[in-house]
Amino acid sequence: MAATEKNKQTKVKWTGLGLWNVFFIGEFLLGGFGYLSLNLLQNVLLLVFVLFPIGNRYLRWFRTLVAVVCAAALVYSESWLPGLDSIRGNFHNLAAMESGYLLDSALNFLNFEMIGAGIALIIIYYAIRDYIRVTTFTVGYLFILLCAPLWQPFVAQLRAPAPATEVVASVDNAKKLAEEEKKSDLIPQTAEPTSKNLDEWLKRFHDTEKDRRAEWPDKLAKDSTPFDILLLNICSLSNDDLKAVGLENHEVLKQFNIRFENFNSATSYSGPAALRLLKSVCGQPSHEDLYEGRNPDCEIMNRLARLGYNQHVFMDHSGKYDNFYQSLRHLAGLSPQLAEMKYPKRYDSFDEEPIGDARAVFKDYENTIAADKGGRSATFINMIALHDGNRFANKRRLAPFKPRAQAMLDDLGSLITDLEKSGRKVMLVVVPEHGAAEKGDKVQVAHLRDIPSPAITHVPALVKFIGVTPADSPVTVDTKTSYLAVSSLIGRVLETNYFGKPEGEVPLKDLVKDLPQTHSVSENANAKVVNYKGKDYVKMDNKDWREYAK
Incomplete structure (x- = not known):
């Protein structure tokens, strides 16, 4: 018991x-x-x-x-x-x-x-x-x-089949999309979005992009009108960020002649974004190929130098963080030496370095090109004032994004006003590096940019012609575009001697007609995002593809 x-x-x-x-x-x-x-x-x-x-x-x-x-x-x-x-x-x-x-x-x-x-x-x-x-x-x-x-x-x-009219409509839509893809530069997306098919499609995309080139003139006509080209590369500014802080209708944005409504920066980090812009005469390389070395024919500043353009570089920072500036010199042929930071400090950066006042940077640029003879300069300006983690000068408190974005847009408006008063002819091209991820989503918390999601990579790419008054301004480019479209547009401006007439040599709608389209493909070292059949898919650390949860 x-x-x-x-x-x-x-x-x-x-x-x-x-x-x-x-x-x-x-x-x-x-x-x-x-x-x-x-x-x-x-x-x-x-x-x-x-x-x-x-x-x-x-x-x-x-x-x-x-x-x-x-x-x-x-x-x-x-x-x-x-x-x-x-x-x-x-x-x-x-x-x-x-x-x-x-x-x-x-x-x-x-x-x-x-x-x-x-x-x-x-x-x-x-x-x-x-x-x-x-x-x-x-x-x-x-x-x-x-x-x-x-x-x-x-x-x-057990589910009832769709009505015949719906089936016919879906077939018609599929045929319509297929016909549009045939007419465009876009690679067809016909297979189901399995991991294997997405890998194969992405390889085909990269193979196709290797052969694409922007059309540029080999030399300028003797009587071509001189003008300056300014590439303004702003860190941390996407369409989603502008909407998040209520600045999508800022007055300066209305002053631009061309706006790319569906532009993809193809990455969510500064180094590769700047490299992609400076190497944009060729198609979109993979993230790995971006760092494989130089190809002078792809480098926008070198191609402009061949046409007689003097090169200039300005930044509101030292360019030392992550070896940023040196990588642009070694991989994208950016030849001018970057001067030591000499501008009044406006912010302290996330890595405790000073960030110069944007207006001082722009003034330095204005004074430099005013001294250029011949009126042909190609300038690259990189700004990091909007980067996450920046603080007001000599203060410990983090500076909110909205007032910094407001100040940047205001300063951009002042730059345009000054250039208009100077009488110089300038093609101002604004291409943000990536967004700041102000809102975040289900996949990434706010301010995290490890995955190059569309909210981060869809940026407001803008073009302003200073010194001409186009009659049909503004125009928008609604198709899927990336850096190749920007470099192709510069090539057309050079080819057509666009600044030769007060209203522009050709209508804006002709200038942007049939610009190269590029699928929305974005990459960082450990994450890839593609838009496939209207949905976004992400691959991380060589794992399987998953649909991006918004």
Whole structure:
């Protein structure tokens, strides 16, 4: 009898998941709303691991410790957070950043709505656990998710077929899209968006881009009208950012003659963005090919130098962070030496370097080209005043994005006014590097740019002709474009001697007609994003492609 009682006391019971129910239910909710990409098999393995009964309490504590570590690793792998390769690759840059900026960036990862929802789930669990077997529902729901692929074909068969008119309409739309692709530069997107097909399509895209070139004249006509070209490369300014802070209708934006409404900067980091602009006479290279070396025929500043243009470079920073300026010299043929920072300080940067006043930079540019003989200069200006983490000069407080963006646009308006008063003829080309990610989304928190999402890479590319008054201004380019369209436009301005007449040598609509189109393909070292059949797909750290959850 005593032995029987002892066996009863030591018998191990199945006690359910307990508080782990909250973890799995939270996983299901985050996965359903697109914040995580659930790995069902690993979730099942973790569930079995924590559900299996263990009698020894010390083993239970050890099991819990192991399970917590595994759960954290699982959530990290399912999330859209930067991979370990990306963190290792940027560690040297992180070490150079100011501590306050790093702390602010870390706080961006705290989603207080989700924290509140998690606390609510815990309260609800404790309120209902004595009345409902929560573990039964958790296990049952995970079983349904795991078996869903088995019965999906049967569900699809039960669905009523679409009406004949809808089928005909969809076929007609497909034919229409195919015809448009044939007429354009865009590579057809016909296969289903599987990982294999997306890899093959992206390879075909890169192979095709290697052969594309902007059309430029080999030499200028003797009687061509001299004019200056200014490439203004602004860091951290996208269409999405302008809308987020209510500056999409700023007055200076209305002064431009040409606006590219669907322009893709193809990256979300400064170095590759500037390289892509300066190497834009050729098609869009992959991120890896971008760093393979030089091709002078692709370099916009070298091509202009061949036509008699003097080169100038100005920046509101030292160009030392991440070896920014030297990479432009070694990989894009930017020949002028960058002078030491001599402008009044307006901000302190995220890496504790001074950022010069934009108006002082523009004044320096105006004075420099005024001294140029012949009236032909090609200038590259890079500005980082809008970069995340910048602070007002000599203050610890981070400077909000809106007042900095407002000041940048105001200063841009002053530059245009000064150039108009100078009487010089100037083609002003504004191409932001990438956005600031002011809003964030389900995939990336605000200000994180590890993944080059459309909200970050779709930037307001603008062109202003100073010294001529086009009658049909402004015009917009609605097609999918990138840097090749900008360099092609410069080539057309050179070829047509556009500044030869007060109203422009040709109508603006003819100047932008059939500019090269480019699919929306964006890349960083560890992430790729493509727009395929109207949807965005992302690939991170050589994993499978996933649809980008907006």
